[in-house]
Amino acid sequence: KAGVTQTPRYLIKTRGQQVTLSCSPISGHRSVSWYQQTPGQGLQFLFEYFSETQRNKGNFPGRFSGRQFSNSRSEMNVSTLELGDSALYLCASSSTGTGDGYTFGSGTRLTVV
């Protein structure tokens, strides 16, 4: 079966711009969670969606937002990009998101210049 698909794989943006990243979960999975990975901070949780509802949110500014569609695909948006937003953004999907198996996507590498 198809894995978790993240698009695009690479992205270069300018400070002040906004960006939208996409994550298509494994078929049947209703939970999608997002993570930011940087060399300095490691992996950090951004937010988690289940059945189009945000259930949990990490400690990130309001410039980071997300949504989930009825087909479970999810998008995250970062507005007013800063240099420090340069990172690998990963999403993971699971059936329920409550401790069952997770499958990660390959990530989107965002570079802000």
Place this chain on the structure above:
Amino acid sequence: KNEVEQSPQNLTAQEGEFITINCSYSVGISALHWLQQHPGGGIVSLFMLSSGKKKHGRLIATINIQEKHSSLHITASHPRDSAVYICAVTPNTGNQFYFGTGTSLTVIP
């Protein structure tokens, strides 16, 4: 404050050696996960544990819930095991992960 602590940060081993990576956590959890990340970024979930021990091939993961500690063992290590191994926990309180900082493993032929 880090909810998850891993050790060691870096590990170099000769091919064939037995390897242990340790993880301690400070929150109540519903599950603990061991993840593998190769250069290029993709993450693979190796194990999800809530008690006891699991084994996949040469990899063994154990967890002691009372001591809030888990170990990942690799037997007969191979250069293809070279990767970053990350411990993560799913807390009782929410649907998310807390991550350790990772252990970078290099296995030399």
